[in-house]
Amino acid sequence: MLKFFISFIICTSAISQNIKDQANYLAIYELEHQPDSTNVDSKKKESMRLYIRDHISMFASSGTVIKDSLLANTDRSNKSIAALTKIQSEAPDTDFTYWIFKNSKSGDIQLYDKIVKNTYHYEEVEPLMQWNIEPDTKEIAGYDVQKATTTFRGRDYTAWFTPEIPISNGPYKFSGLPGLIIDIVDVNNEYSFKLKSFKKLNPSRFIEVPSEKSIELSREKLTELWDNYHRDPFSSLEQSGITFGFEAGVKEELMKNHREERKLINNPLELE
DSSP states (O other), X not given: OHHHXXXXXXXXXXXXXXXXXXXXXXXXXXXXEOSOTTOGGGOEXXXXXXXXXXXXXXXXXXXXXXXXXXXXXXXXXXXXHHHHHHHHXXXXXXXXXXXXXXXXXXXXXXXXXXXXXXXXXXXXXXXXXXXXXXXXXXXXXXXXXXXXXEEETTEEEEEXXXXXXXXXXOSTTOOOSSSEEEEEEETTSSEEEEEEEEEEEEEEEEEEEEOSOEXXXXXXXXXXXXXXXHHOHHHHHHHTTOOOOOOTTHHHHHHHHHHHHHTTOOOOSOOO
16 A cells, blocks of 8 residues: 555656667566565566667666656646556556666676665676576477576576576566576566567667656665665655655554565575
């Protein structure tokens, strides 16, 4: 309940974008993840998008891409409840609001995310992982693929990539193999990305990066800010100038339910 309420409020603004390049290809992955490490039945699925142009790519959830597109094309003078409700209903729900930009030529990886009104980003340098390419081969989704394994921030992964698509890229921050990653899963089967479709875009789509002022920080600091937000979202909202007029006891009940829900979200992709 609280998640929907807050996401509705934050839905009043999208991350402003600047054109970086034009994507020629789109890979759509199905992400399956287990938010609660103690409950295999907590697994959820959602669609993720990887836009690619030569050495540049952008990765985000379909829900984030669609919501930001709808907001960007909404009349800024029309922020009515009806308009925002329409956007909420048309954009798929998502647990992942970040945008990841990779530049294989420079080796830069940038992750942007927005907490309430502030946009933040951090930068990392590839390679973030070392791959072991193995002789095993098979067919997945009509592609001849080869096996590779790696360890990334507390998880061991098995990936299958295809030289048939000679693009050294993949979902999330994964890249560096001699072909597109078709399938990748951690050994505990808590996070997996499976390619559902790959196509050439005609016309091409703009790859855009946030144009509004973004606060640069470390990956660890962004994690800390999100932890603080989830611990007390109302405090973060009020510090941003968003106030509420709850009846007595309503806010306390919302926070109580929120804390119980957060106990079941304890299993991030990056454990370290």
